Amino acid sequence: MESLYILIPIALFFVFLAVGIFLWAVRSDQFEDLERKGMDVLLDDTPTKKSQQNDDAR
Amino acid sequence: MSKQLPEVQSGLCYHCLQPLPQVGVIFHQLAGQPVSLCCYGCQAVASTIEAHNLLHFYQFRDTSNPLQVPLLPDELQELKAYDDERLQQQLSHAVDDGREITLSVEGMTCSACAWLIERELEHLNGLLAVRVNATTERVTVRWQPAQIQLSVILQTIAGLGYRALPFQAAQQEADFKRRRRYFVNRLGVAGLATMQVMMIAVGLYFGVVSDLEDSLRQFLWWISLLFATPVLLYSAQPFYLSALRSIQARQPNMDVPVSLALLGAYGASAYATLTNQGEVYFESVSMFTFFLLAGRYLELLAKQKAMSHAANLIKLLPAITHRETSDGSTESIPVHQLTAGDIIHVPAGSTIPVDGELLDHSAQLNESLLTGESRLQTKSPSATVLAGSIPPLQSIRMRVTAIQQQTVLASIIALQDTALSRKPKLAATAETLANKFVIRLLILAGATFLVWSFIDPQQAFWVTLAVLVATCPCALALAAPTAITGAIHRLNRAGIIVRNADVFTKVEQAKTLLIDKTGTLTTGDFKLVSWRNHQPTLFSDAQLRALTQDLEREAVHPYALCLSQWGSTRSTISKNWQWQRLEQVHGAGVCTYADVTKNCFRIGSLAWIQEWHPDFVPENHSSQVFLVNPHQVLAEFELQDELRSGIQTTLFELEAVGLQIIMLTGDREDYARDVAARLGIETIHSQCMPADKLRWLEHYQAQGPVIMLGDGLNDGPVLAQADIAITFSQAADLARIAADVILVNHRGESVANFRTTALRCRNIMNQNIRWALLYNVIIIPIAVAGFLTPYMAAIGMSASSLLVLLNSLRLYR
Numbered sequence: 001m002e003s004l005y006i007l008i009p010i011a012l013f014f015v016f017l018a019v020g021i022f023l024w025a026v027r028s029d030q031f032e033d034l035e036r037k038g039m040d041v042l043l044d045d046t047p048t049k050k051s052q053q054n055d056d057a058r
Numbered sequence: 059m060s061k062q063l064p065e066v067q068s069g070l071c072y073h074c075l076q077p078l079p080q081v082g083v084i085f086h087q088l089a090g091q092p093v094s095l096c097c098y099g100c101q102a103v104a105s106t107i108e109a110h111n112l113l114h115f116y117q118f119r120d121t122s123n124p125l126q127v128p129l130l131p132d133e134l135q136e137l138k139a140y141d142d143e144r145l146q147q148q149l150s151h152a153v154d155d156g157r158e159i160t161l162s163v164e165g166m167t168c169s170a171c172a173w174l175i176e177r178e179l180e181h182l183n184g185l186l187a188v189r190v191n192a193t194t195e196r197v198t199v200r201w202q203p204a205q206i207q208l209s210v211i212l213q214t215i216a217g218l219g220y221r222a223l224p225f226q227a228a229q230q231e232a233d234f235k236r237r238r239r240y241f242v243n244r245l246g247v248a249g250l251a252t253m254q255v256m257m258i259a260v261g262l263y264f265g266v267v268s269d270l271e272d273s274l275r276q277f278l279w280w281i282s283l284l285f286a287t288p289v290l291l292y293s294a295q296p297f298y299l300s301a302l303r304s305i306q307a308r309q310p311n312m313d314v315p316v317s318l319a320l321l322g323a324y325g326a327s328a329y330a331t332l333t334n335q336g337e338v339y340f341e342s343v344s345m346f347t348f349f350l351l352a353g354r355y356l357e358l359l360a361k362q363k364a365m366s367h368a369a370n371l372i373k374l375l376p377a378i379t380h381r382e383t384s385d386g387s388t389e390s391i392p393v394h395q396l397t398a399g400d401i402i403h404v405p406a407g408s409t410i411p412v413d414g415e416l417l418d419h420s421a422q423l424n425e426s427l428l429t430g431e432s433r434l435q436t437k438s439p440s441a442t443v444l445a446g447s448i449p450p451l452q453s454i455r456m457r458v459t460a461i462q463q464q465t466v467l468a469s470i471i472a473l474q475d476t477a478l479s480r481k482p483k484l485a486a487t488a489e490t491l492a493n494k495f496v497i498r499l500l501i502l503a504g505a506t507f508l509v510w511s512f513i514d515p516q517q518a519f520w521v522t523l524a525v526l527v528a529t530c531p532c533a534l535a536l537a538a539p540t541a542i543t544g545a546i547h548r549l550n551r552a553g554i555i556v557r558n559a560d561v562f563t564k565v566e567q568a569k570t571l572l573i574d575k576t577g578t579l580t581t582g583d584f585k586l587v588s589w590r591n592h593q594p595t596l597f598s599d600a601q602l603r604a605l606t607q608d609l610e611r612e613a614v615h616p617y618a619l620c621l622s623q624w625g626s627t628r629s630t631i632s633k634n635w636q637w638q639r640l641e642q643v644h645g646a647g648v649c650t651y652a653d654v655t656k657n658c659f660r661i662g663s664l665a666w667i668q669e670w671h672p673d674f675v676p677e678n679h680s681s682q683v684f685l686v687n688p689h690q691v692l693a694e695f696e697l698q699d700e701l702r703s704g705i706q707t708t709l710f711e712l713e714a715v716g717l718q719i720i721m722l723t724g725d726r727e728d729y730a731r732d733v734a735a736r737l738g739i740e741t742i743h744s745q746c747m748p749a750d751k752l753r754w755l756e757h758y759q760a761q762g763p764v765i766m767l768g769d770g771l772n773d774g775p776v777l778a779q780a781d782i783a784i785t786f787s788q789a790a791d792l793a794r795i796a797a798d799v800i801l802v803n804h805r806g807e808s809v810a811n812f813r814t815t816a817l818r819c820r821n822i823m824n825q826n827i828r829w830a831l832l833y834n835v836i837i838i839p840i841a842v843a844g845f846l847t848p849y850m851a852a853i854g855m856s857a858s859s860l861l862v863l864l865n866s867l868r869l870y871r
Contacts, residue, residue, distance in 0.1 A: 004274065008258075008281055015254055015285075022246045031242050032235075033191045042118050 063091050063116050071096035072116075073104045074219065089113055103219040112177055119170035137209040137216070140224060146208065150224070156186050156202040161212070163195050164221040171220070178218055182206060197222060241296070241355040248293035248351055251285045252344040258282050259341035279331045279338050286340035290324045294347045296354065318500075320347065336519075342855060349863065353539040356546065379404070379411050382455070398458050405453045413460035415440045424448045434616075495534065495834075506842050517844065524851045525841040533833060533858040537826035540862060544869030545819035553803030554812050561782045561798045562823075565765075565816040568782060570758045571712060574768035575723035575730055578786070579737065580699040584620040589695045590677055602693050604633060606685060609648050609661045612640060617683055617697055618648070621661075635659075647683070659692075661685045699733050705806030709737050712810060717765075720758070722751050724772055751776045767809060769793055784809060815869075822869060826862045833858045 025031065066072055072086075072093035084095045088104055095101045107115055140146070150159035163175070172190035175197060179188045184205025189198045199211055208224075215222040258278050265275055297320065301313035323339045330336035380388040382401040393411045396402065401417065404410050410423075422434040425447040434450065437443060443456055503525050510518035542559045549556055556562075573579055591599055607625025610618040637650035637657050647662015660667055667684045668674060674691050676684070681694040713719055720741045723730045730744040743754050755776050758764050766773070766780030770793060777783035778796035785797035786804050801808040837854055840846050846854075 005277065008277075011254070012281070012284070015250060019247055019250055022250065023243060026239055026242050026246065031239075042114075 063089055063093075063113065071100055073100035088116075100219070103217065106178075106217055107174070110178060110181070112174055115170050115174045117170075118173075137212045140212060141207050141209050146203075150208075153200060156200050158198065158200045159208065159224055161197040161199060161215070161222040161224055163190075163197055163215065164223075174218060175215060175220065178214060179211065182211065182214060185211065237358060241351070241358060244293040244295065245348070245351050245355055248289050248344065248348040251289045251293075252341075252348045254285045255282050255289075255341050255344045258285075262338075276331075276334055279334075282338060282340040283328055283331050286324065286327070286344050289344045289347050290320060293351060294320055297347075297350070315495075315499075316350065346859070349536065349859075350539065353536075353543045356543045393461075396458050396461055398461065400458045401455060402458060403453055403455055404449060406449055406451055408448065410443055410445055410447050410449070410454075410456070412445050412458050414443055414456040414458045416443050417455040417457055418452075421449055421454045422451055424450050495831075502838065502842070510844070521841070521844045524844075524846045525838070533830035533855075533862045534827065536859055536862050536866075537830055538823050540866035541819050541823040541826060541869060544822075544866045545815050548869055549812060549815055552808065552811055552815075553801065553805075554808050555800040555802055556798070557800065558798040562816045562819045564763050564781050565813055566820055567763045568717070568765045569762035570718045570720060570764045572720050572722045572755065572758065572764060572766045572768075572776070572780070573709075573739075574770060574773050575721055575725055575733055577769040578702065578767055579705055579721070579733055580701055583700050584616050584697045585700045586620060586624050587696050587698050588678060588681075589693060590681075591693050592677075592691050593693075596690070597692060601633075602685070605635060605659070606661065606693075608633070608635075609640065609650070609659060609685070612642070612648075620697055621683065621695065655688050659685065659687050667691070698736075699729070701733075701736070702804070702806045704808075706737055708806045708810045709739070712813070713738070715813075720754075722746055722754055722768075722776070724751075724770075748772045748775050752779065755779055784812065819869060822865055826865055829865070830858060830862060 066075060069078055070076065071078055072088070072095055074096060076096055078094055078096050082097075084098065084101050086093055086095050086101055086104060088108055093104070095104060107113060146157065146159075150157045152158075169192045172192040176188055176190050179185055179199070182201075184202045186200040186202060187198075188200075191197075197215070201208070201211060212222050258281055262270070262275065262278055262282075264270070265278075294317075297313045298317050301317040304314060320343050323343050326336070327338040327340050327343070330338050379391060379393050379396065380403040381391050381396065382388055382403060388403050396412060402412075402414070416437050416439055419439055421437050421443075423437055423443060425435050425444065435447075442459075443454070445460075503522055506525050507518050507522040510521050542562060545562060546556050546559065591597065591602055597605070603625045605625075607622050610622035610625065635657050637652035637659075639651050640648055641651065642648050643662065643666070646666040647660060649660045649662075650658055652658050660670065661683065663682065664676065664684060667686045670686055670688055671691055674684075676694050678694060678696055681696045683695040683697065684691060685693040685695075709719055718741075719739050720743070721730060721734050721739050722743050724746055725744060727742070727744040730742050734740070734742050743750075746754065751773070752775050755764060755766065756779075759779075759781070763781035765782040765784065766777050767784045768777055769786050773785070774793050774796050777785060777793055782799065783797040784799040784801065785793045786801050799812055801812075833854075837846070837851075841851060
């Protein structure tokens with residue numbers, strides 16, 4: 001049980017970290033358009049000059 | 059790109075997903091794949107997308123919503139006027155390295171569209187930043203005016219098939235963003251902290267049954283206190299502020315008992331922690347805060363979504379117009395630079411920006427935005443033309459007489475504003491109930507404390523606390539919000555946006571449904587329902603279609619528009635007729651003048667063609683238009699106002715549950731009667747101006763709450779004053795601002811769907827309230843008698859709240 005005295009403060013630190021990250025995310029507008037961000041993963045950032053060359057090479 | 063592009067349904071244009079025309083389909087190669095496109099506009103856009111390596115768009119776009127933006131080359135030219143310095147001053151603002159502007163984008167249907175616009179704009183030189191928001195359909199652009207013109211940016215977006223126009227971000231919008239952030243911050247903190255408190259609470263719960271070391275228990279209490287403090291002092295702020303405001307206004311709302319309960323339970327728990335005796339309720343207060351906050355946030359989102367849907371189309375009047383200069387040519391200038399006396403040209407199909415007098419010899423205007431009448435109005439020279447009307451067929455020249463705030467349009471807007479401010483607000487039943495309840499409860503708690511101070515002073519505080527906790531009106535406070543949130547969510551999924559949750563409580567009492575005709579019951583277009591070829595040996599069907607089109611080509615009657623479109627689907631037919639000229643006969647139809655009788659035709663009303671064929675009796679008694687030559691009747695046509703999909707069954711359904719259905723229209727009696735007969739509506743008030751509609755509404759409101767379903771600008775004032783106002787998202791802007799409920803899916807069934815859900819929501823709300831009251835009434839005597847230990851009280855409180863929550867969750871199914 002003594003370990004709790006160490007583990008809980010450590011957990012405390014992580015929670016503060018999470019809250020900090022969350023507040024930063026809100027401030028940098030990341031919660032403004034939830035629909036959009038989900039799709040961003042699927043769509044390429046810089047469309048594909050490289051991949052096209054690869055395709056041509058094949 | 060070796061990836062296959064996804065297929066679309068056959069018969070649809072690959073780019074815009076609209077049905078392909080019967081002739082003139084364009085076959086195009088896209089990434090080596092053959093696709094069919096409906097027009098050159100779509101081909102141009104598809105080629106641009108391919109050339110710029112943006113084919114990803116086709117892979118990830120949402121194909122369930124077809125694009126609905128027609129591409130007009132003329133409009134691209136007009137965009138130049140947005141480069142005007144003074145207009146830009148008004149619409150955009152300077153940032154350190156350039157200017158920034160918000161654009162509203164029409165035609166954006168999914169995230170892939172947002173991606174496409176961002177990628178395409180990033181290629182432009184002088185563009186500093188671009189951010190596309192797919193939810194609100196806005197684009198924020200920052201650019202350097204020295205390097206690139208705003209019109210180029212707008213044209214680039216137009217080149218992708220979207221229509222972007224500068225949008226004056228209202229003060230309200232900035233406000234919304236602040237409010238949203240305010241809640242997200244607090245909700246996030248509450249969520250993260252509540253999780254920790256709950257986790258520790260589990261440990262403490264076990265401590266009750268097994269042995270928990272005293273020092274460890276106190277340590278856990280302190281940690282809980284640490285986590286619960288930000289929830290109570292930061293996340294729960296909205297409740298305290300609202301409670302304070304309501305007390306100042308002398309109308310205490312539900313937030314007063316909520317704040318008292320939160321602070322009371324928190325204070326007692328903190329005291330227990332400090333003195334190391336008694337019980338703590340940190341988990342209950344944190345969880346309670348989190349749930350309530352989540353409910354408020356969802357409500358706020360629904361409201362804002364509705365508002366931004368509305369605000370996106372604040373383009374009632376165009377911002378740009380064509381002024382005639384002294385040498386007779388025209389220049390594009392911003393509308394706000396016009397002064398009375400200027401002469402402007404309004405191209406066919408555009409909205410007239412100001413009031414004025416007509417300078418052409420005659421013109422046909424569509425004034426449906428102002429009057430609701432679907433028929434074109436013929437104007438004589440120097441007649442008044444009103445801002446908001448549209449000349450659909452020819453461009454007109456007019457002299458400006460009134461601008462901006464002096465126009466008739468502005469006066470209708472003013473009428474609506476007053477109506478909105480007069481709308482009575484119903485106090486929420488649950489809230490009034492809770493208020494009375496809470497005041498009695500506080501008195502009871504005070505009495506308990508007093509009595510117990512005599513019996514056992516040491517126990518007095520804890521018994522009183524148990525009374526307060528056990529009877530905490532949490533369940534009561536959650537009863538209405540959780541049910542309403544569920545209903546809002548459910549409707550949202552069905553394409554119905556609720557802007558004002560008050561309507562849920564009013565639906566049950568509503569006795570009357572007022573319905574506008576044009577644009578609401580009908581789509582405003584006519585369609586051919588049946589026709590008959592009377593001389594199949596002389597004319598083939600295809601020939602008759604071509605003939606009909608040739609005859610009706612120049613006519614402006616809505617029937618003629620429908621018939622000429624119907625005719626135009628055939629173009630490769632041998633035509634063995636010709637004439638010198640066509641004449642439109644007012645109230646009758648169109649006739650030809652020709653040398654030989656075989657080339658004389660009339661197309662028009664029954665009475666008119668009976669001048670040639672007195673004995674003719676139509677085969678179909680509901681045919682309205684007839685095509686004849688001097689020898690024979692060639693064909694007859696039956697046309698109908700096209701009904702909105704699903705409206706018919708919905709009206710029958712609503713009538714069956716005892717709603718009185720009344721049509722309120724600005725249109726002519728005979729048009730209204732025809733539609734009413736098809737829908738089984740008995741009462742009609744036709745030719746109503748906005749003020750007349752308002753009078754009828756007041757008349758029916760005397761009998762009970764009224765639901766109004768309308769879409770026109772002329773419905774705005776009525777919608778504002780109706781108890782429940784429903785409109786469609788493509789409705790006039792004013793109508794949407796006034797409405798409580800907006801049907802995004804444009805379907806008639808949604809009205810019935812809304813009603814059913816609202817009634818269910820109300821039922822569940824009532825069940826919740828009843829349960830919460832019952833629980834409190836039973837638990838109070840037990841708590842007052844001192845049989846209830848505080849932790850049992852806490853469990854009871856959580857359980858009753860949970861039950862309410864679960865009951866409300868049924869609405870999600």
